[in-house]
Amino acid sequence: MLLRIHQALTADELHQIRHLLLSADWVDGRVTAGTQSAAVKNNRQLPEDCANAQQARHLVSVALARNPQFVTGALPKTVYPPLFNRYGGESNAFGDHIDNAVRTHAATAKHVRTDISCTLFLSDPDSYDGGELVVQDTYGEQRVKFDAGDLVMYPGTSVHRVEPVTRGERIASFFWIESMVRQDAQRRLLYDMDMAILDLRRKGGDTAEVVKLTGCYHNLLRMWADT
């Protein structure tokens, strides 16, 4: 399931984050990458321990926690702290790859299984050419280039890449989620059901049928969730 979340950040948050990021010192992604990943990686990243990165990360985390669509789509158990990257100029692309299955948090030694990958777009799509996130979804190849402040979630199992940015700069936040519901297909069913119930409630209120369906939702979640 590839899910777009419109305006995950408010204009004000977006402005703050962009300011934090643009005033920080970025490094070539390859400076800290190993030999093998250096070959595939061609972007820039923000050193994770810098103060600006931490503030920006906090703003993103707060925004995510309050976003109902994000929460219902991801059913998050643990969210890996958001990272930031920057594509443009000579450092402008990231070839096809699959994210590591488990990411270990160095400070806490906590493992996060990367069920879901997220990209939060921070640059206005008109301000750069290229830079599409291309995801091989279960339904084929999807090319994603959303508005600044929009978020895309897609299964961590997908092969994906970032197309070369041929003009301007693409700044984004990216992170992973370990979901309570491990299987993408199950999350998708739950999400579709949730949305359908929401529509029914909007149109007809909490009818008996809606209550019954709500029960089904919770029972399915009880069956599949791993808390």
Next chain:
Amino acid sequence: MHCSPTSAAALLPLGALLLAGSLNVCAQTVQDTPAGEETKTLKPVTISGTRDRNSQTYQSGVVSVGKTQAAAKDIPQSLTVVTEKLIHDEGKDTLKGALQNVPGITFEAGEGGRIGDNIRLRGFTVAGDIYLDGMRDIAQYNRDTFNLQNIEVLRGSASMLFGRGSTGGVVNQVSKQAHKGTASEINTTVGTGNYLRLDGDFNVATSEDSALRFDLMSTDWDGRADKAGTHRRGLAADYGIGLGTTDEWHFSVYHLDYNDKPDLGGRWLQGAPAPLPTDKWYGVDSDYQRDSADIATASYTHYFDDGSSLKTKVRDGQYRRDLWATQLNAFANTVTQDNLNGNTTVNRGNQTRAGEEHHTFLQSDYLTRGEWFNLKQELLLGAEYALERSTRYTYSNVPAKPATTVAAASNAAVADTRIKNWANTFKATTLGLYVQDTVSLTDFWKVVAGLRWDQFGGDYDRLTGGTLSRTDSVWSKRLGLMYQPTETVSYYASYGTSFNTSGDLYQYDANTANTPPESSRNIEVGIKWELADGDLSVRTALARTDKYNERNTDINQSTGEYLLSGQRHTDSLEFEVQGKLTERWEIFAGLVFMNGVIDQAGSSAASQATVGLNPGLTPAKQANLWTTYRLDDKWRVGGGITAVSENHPASSSAASLANTAPGYVKADALVEYQINPRNALKLNIDNVGDTVYYSSLYQGWPSLAPGRSVRLTWTANL
């Protein structure tokens, strides 16, 4: 409805209600591995140009020679890009030197008529087809590499993109441009023959989206016999505003001047280069070649919301040249290859010319993408206006150069009694309008079709013979078909035309002013592969370049001699490979087989005698290889060879075409030591075997290439 709908704002998805406020984010103080450790499957196209030279390659995935930024494999024509990394690794300090990496290129030795870089591609002159950032850079001077990012060589007729000329192809120099951020590099090179080169390249951010890049160069070298050397100085600056925004401006200036002692080389003797000692120079100390180029360019690019872009450039270039050189005249009739010795008399003559050029260009390109008629299309609309003015001078009362002997090689200066005279002035205006469409017929098939209309008008004012004038209007076409069944391969076939007007390179005489433009066409099939996950580019092409109704004035002679009259063609089969063979092993190599033939010539017996001959400067085989291997973090070794089969000078006479410079193989070597991430030392040995060879040929003489040289470069990143 029996119950009113709840307000939408109050409704939340079930999952969100369930988990409200429960988001569990790992602690914020992260010392985590960066996001670079994902599993590798495919690699991105690398665009060279980063200062981190270790991450650059010999491959340039994106090129600008087709007017728009495009992947090399999307251009249905033979294309070689010499990257800054390759130029740096090989220690090449001139355009000519860097172009030795390109199979199919040969060099004509300059005489007094046309001086500076005299390049031939597939046997056809590209003297008028040298470009700087997509604008004509045809003044007569020797170009340095200090401000070059890439050199793009597009083969085959391309008048649709470039206007007049481009029979054999075009050479486009891509300048270093200001980019975001701050980074600087200083290269200091010392070498044999008192070689000293300093090159500083500085990019300074002046705001978040503006920067100033400036580049300074100074080169001195004593040359052959420690006499025929060079003294070059260069300055280039580019100020970029709005970098990476929807309105990007660049203002740049370029200045190059040099004061050289030209080395015009030896002399043909019985069909081969005379066996003169290589450590002697037969010029005199008063010889000089003093040239300068001053170029100012402004460019503005606007990116529209719909993804279209409009790029407009204006340039004013002023060039000066002044030459007084010594050429070797014929030996006495009794001298042969066998009896030439230290006492043999060397007769010497003069080449002396001067000139000024003033070029003004205005060029605008609009590029848009869209889906029309249910087909994805990329449309290019462009216009060009050019005003080119050129004044030539001759010198009279030129003092004779005294004869010397092979062994004595007197270099005593000759007193300058010359008188400079105005000879002629040429003014040319070009108006060009063009359109090109790239249509994706299906996911796999693409068609490129283009049409250009040029009006070229020239006025020639001469000291003797009065004025001449001519105007031509010509259409140029380009058609290419590409089949790209996978991401990694492109099969193509293409057809392009070009034309050369009589005034092309400012050579009108009473005959040429009455002659309509020459026509050429290029037909080519080829394959481009991207192997090793895109790290390695391999291509092959089979091409026929055909110049029919050929006039072809010898641009090296002011007397208007016709080299050929009729038709000639070159068939070429090319193979090239560039990029990384492994993570540590890089390669840049090419091989070309050429068959150049004069098909038709003038009716005189002398002209007819040239039919069927090789037109010269079209060797049958040429190969080049440059490869480096990284031993560890500190050490890198490399080397290469340049090989050219026997070659003849371009000429109109069968006797001159029979002059043969022998084939040669010369080898170069590199050792590099990375002291620390910011400092590196590099040792280049050029012509390791001290091979005697002739890299540029003229019908009057073959020009001896330099012998072994050793150069040590310290590269410091600030």
